Amino acid sequence: MVQKAKPPAAASQPKRRGRPRAYQPDIALGKALDLFRTQGFASTSLDDLSEATGMNRPSLYGAFGDKRELYIKSYQRYREEARAAMVEIFRQEMPVRQRLERIFASALNIYLSGDSGPRGCFTVVTAASEAVGDPEIRAMVLDGLTELDKAFTNCFRRAKEKGELPESAEPAVLAQIASATIHTIAIRSRARVPRKELEAIVKGAIDVMLGVKA
Numbered sequence: 001m002v003q004k005a006k007p008p009a010a011a012s013q014p015k016r017r018g019r020p021r022a023y024q025p026d027i028a029l030g031k032a033l034d035l036f037r038t039q040g041f042a043s044t045s046l047d048d049l050s051e052a053t054g055m056n057r058p059s060l061y062g063a064f065g066d067k068r069e070l071y072i073k074s075y076q077r078y079r080e081e082a083r084a085a086m087v088e089i090f091r092q093e094m095p096v097r098q099r100l101e102r103i104f105a106s107a108l109n110i111y112l113s114g115d116s117g118p119r120g121c122f123t124v125v126t127a128a129s130e131a132v133g134d135p136e137i138r139a140m141v142l143d144g145l146t147e148l149d150k151a152f153t154n155c156f157r158r159a160k161e162k163g164e165l166p167e168s169a170e171p172a173v174l175a176q177i178a179s180a181t182i183h184t185i186a187i188r189s190r191a192r193v194p195r196k197e198l199e200a201i202v203k204g205a206i207d208v209m210l211g212v213k214a
């Protein structure tokens with residue numbers, strides 16, 4: 001009996017590497033940031049985050065950790081973006097009134113943005129609430145507030161040195177007024193106060209800090 005020849009063994013196939021990620025972490029983090037800014041921490045579920053980012057729960061955990069870690073990463077991203085939007089205005093040489101007008105206008109652009117409506121400031125509207133029970137978030141919030149106060153203090157100190165403010169002016173006090181104005185327009189933006197009304201508040205605050213423009 002003639003034995004049939006066995007077919008040649010198939011060439012060994014190279015091992016496939018792990019499945020490539022079907023998402024981009026940077027884009028996913030931006031989606032999570034948008035959601036947390038709109039809904040806050042407690043009202044945002046993992047299902048909401050999964051739908052917004054296009055990632056299932058295991059992928060979310062693998063890329064960002066748990067919900068709290070993702071929230072903190074989102075808040076860090078927000079602070080970096082807000083800082084980038086403001087830093088050049090603080091650094092450039094210009095009259096103090098013009099500098100303040102540009103800073104507040106830039107802040108309003110951030111606070112009034114959002115596909116579903118104005119979202120205000122991440123720090124004031126949502127992170128400040130979480131700071132009550134979370135020491136790490138509280139430290140981040142305090143650091144952000146202090147950083148803003150210092151930036152405004154330097155702004156007013158430079159203006160005083162250039163003779164734009166009287167000798168009696170106290171840069172640190174003026175800085176706190178400026179920061180308080182930032183916080184006020186952030187809250188009112190969230191409540192959907194019209195931009196014209198917010199700009200009127202800004203103008204009044206600048207006049208209080210610098211004196212009414214002649």
